Amino acid sequence: MRGSLAILLIATSxxxxxxxxxxxxxxQLPEDHVLGLCAGVxxxxxxRVFVFHRSGRSWTNPFPKETISQPTVSVFEGGSGELLSSWGANRFIMPHGLTVDHEGNLWLTDVGLHQVFKCTPxxxxxxxxxxxxxxxxDHTHFNLPTDVAVLRDGSFFVSDGYKNTRVMKFTADGKFEFAWGAKGKGPGEFNLPHGIALDTQGRVIVxxxxxxxxxxxxxxGGFLHEWKGPHIGKPYGVETGANGHLFIIDGGSPSLKxxxxxxxxxxxxxxxxxDTFGSQGDAPGQFQLGHDIAIGPDGAVYVAEGTGKRVQKFVRKK
Known part of the structure; x- marks a missing residue:
């Protein structure tokens, strides 16, 4: 891997x-609408805010064979929080990643089905x-794929994820191009590539x-930098804002206080x-296993929680 090792360590104070x-x-969630673990946003x-959730299903080993009978994608109006629609019943086993591409299509990963789907809204x-x-x-299979990042030309990267510890690149029509990564701690190696995004410079952030x-x-797939430290924690999800800033959600590293x-x-x-905001807990503005993060066109930040079984919205203080 080319590039130099750049490690970012910043004091927490x-x-x-x-x-x-x-x-x-x-x-504004109707009383009879169950989200359960919120995996992707x-x-x-x-x-419109799209949430990929498990509708009350728990992560078990092995996974269930039957699909979730309730809707697994909920669509909210970003401003008011009104539930606009829901879909995805009887289609997914273990929802995971959700990405909205530049054309408004949704990319969903299911770690139970070992599949990646491109869908309309x-x-x-x-x-x-x-x-x-x-x-x-191999080039036509995944093993618990976690997330997708899509370029403007429609080609895309898949973080393939829990078992294969690699990143794969595909053309817009789904033809395999190349891959990189193996299990390990060195540059370009992974121990569970989970969230993935592209920044405004075209770099791949994993x-x-x-x-x-x-x-x-x-x-x-050429290695450029490594960023880590107490402010990074254990990154689960990453997204790029319009200003080129990156937003990550730390799921909670046991190595930190x-x-x-x-x-x-x-x-x-x-x-x-x-900036850092939020902390571990179940109060408004706190997180119980933050799992994914997304940025709205108005700059609002949305965090999907696993154990917390909710999605929260944050705005910049005036």
Whole structure:
């Protein structure tokens, strides 16, 4: 791997006053609408917030064979939090990643089915990759794929994820191009590549979750940087804002003190911390296993929680 090892370590006492605050009573969730563990979240250009959730299903080993009978994708209006629609019943086994591409399509990963799906916002399947229920490590199979990042030309990266510890690149029509990564701690190696995103420079940002770091690559998988430290924690999800800043959600690293775990982090394009907000807990503005993060067209930040079984909205303080 080319590039140099750049490690970012920042003291936890630098940013005492968060620049973001939680929006209370968001979303407006009907009493009979169960989210359960919220695995993925994304926002389209119309400010619709899409949440990929497990509708009460728990992570078990082995996974159930039957699909979830209730809707697994809920669509909210970003401003009011009103539930606009829901779909995905009887289609998924273990929902995981959700990405909205530049055309407004949704990319969903199911770690139970070992598949990646491209869908319309209404749920029509446009493209399916992987063989249903069959794990593998060749070019046509995944093994618990976690997330997708899509370029403007429609080509995309898949973090393939829990078992294969690699990143795969595909053309817009789903043809395999190349892959990189193996199990390990070195540059370009992974211990559970979980979230993945592209920044405004075209770099590939990977949440190397169990190695407790972000790895930054060029568009061909060439290693550029490693960012880690107490403010990074254990990154689960990553997204890029319109200003080029990166937002990550720390799922909660056991290597940190309880007061330092489980927060959202805003980084500039060089990996320096701009803001941290939230903490571990179940109160509004706190997180119980933050699992994914997304940025709306108005700059609002959305965090999907696992154990907390909710999605929260944050805005920049005025």
């Amino acid at each position: 630098v940013f005492a006053q968060p620049q973001h605050e939680v929006v209370l009573d968001w979303p 994304g926002v389209d250009a119309q400010n 209404e749920g029509k399947v446009l493209l399916t990759l992987g063989e249903a229920g069959v794990p593998g490590n 949440c190397d979750r169990e190695n407790e770091r972000l790895q930054v690559f060029d568009a061909r 309880l007061s330092e775990r489980g927060k959202a982090v805003e980084l500039d394009a060089t990996g320096h911390v701009i």
